Amino acid sequence: MRKIVLLFIFFLLLFPLKVFSYDDVVFIHDDSSLLKEDTFIYLEETSYFLKDNLDLEYYLFTVSNLNGISIEKYALQLFDEFNISNRSIIILYAKSEREIHVHVGSELSSVISNDTIQKHIDNFFIPFLKYGEYDQGLKNGYNSFYKLICNSYHLDIDNIVVYNSLDFKYKYKAIILLFIYWICTLFAYVFCSFFKNKFSTKKNNLTMSLIFLVSLFVNIYLFILVYSIEKKCLYVLLFLELLSILSALYIPVSNLKNNKKKKK
Numbered sequence: 325m326r327k328i329v330l331l332f333i334f335f336l337l338l339f340p341l342k343v344f345s346y347d348d349v350v351f352i353h354d355d356s357s358l359l360k361e362d363t364f365i366y367l368e369e370t371s372y373f374l375k376d377n378l379d380l381e382y383y384l385f386t387v388s389n390l391n392g393i394s395i396e397k398y399a400l401q402l403f404d405e406f407n408i409s410n411r412s413i414i415i416l417y418a419k420s421e422r423e424i425h426v427h428v429g430s431e432l433s434s435v436i437s438n439d440t441i442q443k444h445i446d447n448f449f450i451p452f453l454k455y456g457e458y459d460q461g462l463k464n465g466y467n468s469f470y471k472l473i474c475n476s477y478h479l480d481i482d483n484i485v486v487y488n489s490l491d492f493k494y495k496y497k498a499i500i501l502l503f504i505y506w507i508c509t510l511f512a513y514v515f516c517s518f519f520k521n522k523f524s525t526k527k528n529n530l531t532m533s534l535i536f537l538v539s540l541f542v543n544i545y546l547f548i549l550v551y552s553i554e555k556k557c558l559y560v561l562l563f564l565e566l567l568s569i570l571s572a573l574y575i576p577v578s579n580l581k582n583n584k585k586k587k588k
């Protein structure tokens with residue numbers, strides 16, 4: 325009997341059995357390479373979290389093209405190919421066709437309706453995807469459903485930031501950014517001009533110093549606001565302010581002397 329047991333152990337060591345585990349499941353399939361590495365890891369870990377706590381499967385697929393079939397049919401093929409359960413949600417994005425589809429299993433239809441799906445696509449995915457911001461758009465849309473699911477099942481999660489296109493600063497993003505550009509460049513030009521000429525009295529100098537400090541804090545706040553709305557626009561703002569500062573500082577010396585003579 326002892327020899328049989330040892331022989332059995334020997335065969336197990338030589339031919340280890342493949343035991344299925346959740347670690348074998350890959351929830352994020354980024355075939356189009358649209359996601360950053362840290363985003364991919366975050367989404368995969370989040371899907372495992374839902375699987376462990378709610379026994380729910382949350383998939384994200386990105387494909388280069390749909391091979392001539394509808395995105396709805398493609399999603400159903402993925403549903404069958406990966407043997408996905410009815411307690412699941414699938415996000416599919418086709419890069420070439422620029423189409424996105426969300427398929428929800430029958431057991432989650434009471435939590436996520438068709439109207440809710442369309443609302444999330446319009447408000448959380450499209451505002452980023454239409455500008456080619458794939459990583460941010462897919463992560464933002466993924467988080468919107470993740471937050472909805474956790475709230476529906478009263479599952480405690482960390483504070484998840486989801487950008488909604490209906491928020492005032494996103495709905496009127498272009499107007500707000502243009503206004504900030506104008507304010508910041510105007511401040512930069514005016515105050516650089518004033519401090520170059522300098523006021524003669526201490527009172528004026530003190531007043532201008534206080535105004536400068538206030539405007540500096542406002543400027544910093546506007547920089548932060550621009551960064552939260554659109555990171556790339558921060559570089560545009562910095563460039564415009566630099567141009568304003570240079571234009572304010574580059575005042576011909578002859579003009580300054582003429583101004584002094586007129587004052588005398």
